[in-house]
Amino acid sequence: MGEVKLIGAWGSSMTWRVQMLLKMKGIEHEYVEEDLANKSPLLLQHNPVHKKVPVLLHNGKAIAESLVIIQYIEETWENGPSLLPKNPYDRAVARFWAKYFDETCIPAMLKASKTAGEEREKAKEEAIELLKFLDNEVKGKKFFGGDTIGLVDIALSFGSYWFDIISEIVGLELITKDKLPNLCQWIDEFVNHSFVKENLPDRGRLTQIFTMFLGSAAK
Amino acid sequence: MGEVKLIGAWGSSMTWRVQMLLKMKGIEHEYVEEDLANKSPLLLQHNPVHKKVPVLLHNGKAIAESLVIIQYIEETWENGPSLLPKNPYDRAVARFWAKYFDETCIPAMLKASKTAGEEREKAKEEAIELLKFLDNEVKGKKFFGGDTIGLVDIALSFGSYWFDIISEIVGLELITKDKLPNLCQWIDEFVNHSFVKENLPDRGRLTQIFTMFLGSAAK
Numbered sequence: 001m002g003e004v005k006l007i008g009a010w011g012s013s014m015t016w017r018v019q020m021l022l023k024m025k026g027i028e029h030e031y032v033e034e035d036l037a038n039k040s041p042l043l044l045q046h047n048p049v050h051k052k053v054p055v056l057l058h059n060g061k062a063i064a065e066s067l068v069i070i071q072y073i074e075e076t077w078e079n080g081p082s083l084l085p086k087n088p089y090d091r092a093v094a095r096f097w098a099k100y101f102d103e104t105c106i107p108a109m110l111k112a113s114k115t116a117g118e119e120r121e122k123a124k125e126e127a128i129e130l131l132k133f134l135d136n137e138v139k140g141k142k143f144f145g146g147d148t149i150g151l152v153d154i155a156l157s158f159g160s161y162w163f164d165i166i167s168e169i170v171g172l173e174l175i176t177k178d179k180l181p182n183l184c185q186w187i188d189e190f191v192n193h194s195f196v197k198e199n200l201p202d203r204g205r206l207t208q209i210f211t212m213f214l215g216s217a218a219k
Numbered sequence: 220m221g222e223v224k225l226i227g228a229w230g231s232s233m234t235w236r237v238q239m240l241l242k243m244k245g246i247e248h249e250y251v252e253e254d255l256a257n258k259s260p261l262l263l264q265h266n267p268v269h270k271k272v273p274v275l276l277h278n279g280k281a282i283a284e285s286l287v288i289i290q291y292i293e294e295t296w297e298n299g300p301s302l303l304p305k306n307p308y309d310r311a312v313a314r315f316w317a318k319y320f321d322e323t324c325i326p327a328m329l330k331a332s333k334t335a336g337e338e339r340e341k342a343k344e345e346a347i348e349l350l351k352f353l354d355n356e357v358k359g360k361k362f363f364g365g366d367t368i369g370l371v372d373i374a375l376s377f378g379s380y381w382f383d384i385i386s387e388i389v390g391l392e393l394i395t396k397d398k399l400p401n402l403c404q405w406i407d408e409f410v411n412h413s414f415v416k417e418n419l420p421d422r423g424r425l426t427q428i429f430t431m432f433l434g435s436a437a438k
Contacts, residue, residue: 048352049319049352058308061308063308063311063312063315064315065314065315065318067318068311068314068315068318069311071310071311071314072307072308072310072311075307075310076307076308088291088294088295089277089280089282089291089295091290091291091294092282092287092288092290092291093282095284095287095290096282096283096284096287099284099286099287100268103322133267133268
């Protein structure tokens with residue numbers, strides 16, 4: 001299937017989404033670590049619009065945006081395990097939730113992590129209200145994808161491990177058992193899934209990196 | 220293929236995206252007009268997350284978000300004309316630009332339309348910089364989809380007819396020949412495409428509706 005390169009950044013949950021799928025499908029690829037503080041000509045050439053990782057290069061052709069890349073991989077390497085359900089309706093539902101988490105939930109969660117006092121309380125309540133839809137969606141299921149990990153689980157990875165570290169650094173309690181019980185259970189299942197567990201970035205190093213960015217934020 | 224209903228709102232460019240594809244593919248459906256000022260139990264039941272149109276109901280199952288609906292239609296009714304390219308790479312590129320327009324360009328364009336004075340000038344320059352990527356993308360082509368209308372053309376419909384009306388109401392000059400020549404040419408091709416032209420909502424009525432919402436905004 002030709003040459004595959006992934007331009008990514010260590011610790012980036014968006015890069016991780018793509019790495020997981022490449023590993024799941026056993027797609028041989030070269031990983032190119034990007035220095036986000038000093039962006040490379042390779043990144044700027046291939047993602048001039050957003051200048052962000054991840055970028056997938058397949059035979060020299062670039063694809064950006066993790067959810068777009070994931071669909072490209074699914075449609076190009078159709079064999080092997082898949083994150084996307086076979087049924088068009090289930091696929092539409094998965095796309096809807098992945099989009100919802102990226103566009104609506106992540107900004108709200110980050111806002112809560114970056115604010116303080118009353119402003120944080122308000123942002124926290126707003127984020128919880130938004131996440132309740134996902135809490136309800138995963139109720140009675142092991143994963144959003146059912147018994148196996150699917151697109152929504154991979155899309156929500158930031159909400160599990162990454163956001164837990166951020167919350168710890170800034171002293172935020174947002175995803176709690178009393179407010180979002182099913183999401184808490186999902187996080188537990190997700191981070192302890194054998195394939196996920198062995199591929200999560202080191203917590204200590206990730207804490208150091210996030211502390212650099214967030215350490216001075218509200219506590 | 221069962222019962223198809225579309226919950227939409229007259230004049231909504233997001234509803235229009237889905238209507239165009241249903242018409243293109245000749246999919247029989249019932250159109251249900253939603254009163255956005257007094258949302259119906261039907262809408263709230265089927266899109267409790269966003270409470271927005273359009274919502275497609277296929278045999279009673281709901282799908283929301285126009286770009287998600289379009290992909291569902293493409294994957295469910297595979298016969299007939301298609302908005303999505305056959306090639307996975309071209310499909311990824313189309314998804315990238317549609318997402319870019321929705322998430323990045325539309326908010327910037329609306330900001331320019333809702334501000335005044337120096338703030339508007341700044342917002343305008345920012346929106347132009349973002350739109351330059353799309354201007355470059357359509358350079359030398361009739362449509363984003365090539366010789367025929369594709370996903371990006373339909374996604375950008377708001378940037379053609381709808382935004383032209385908004386610009387007229389609020390006295391904004393944003394998409395101009397000197398700054399965005401290829402996009403201007405695309406708008407001309409798009410709104411004069413026979414299928415598009417005969418399906419555009421009435422300009423007078425759309426002007427009235429937008430004036431109600433925007434009339435009091437900065438001029």
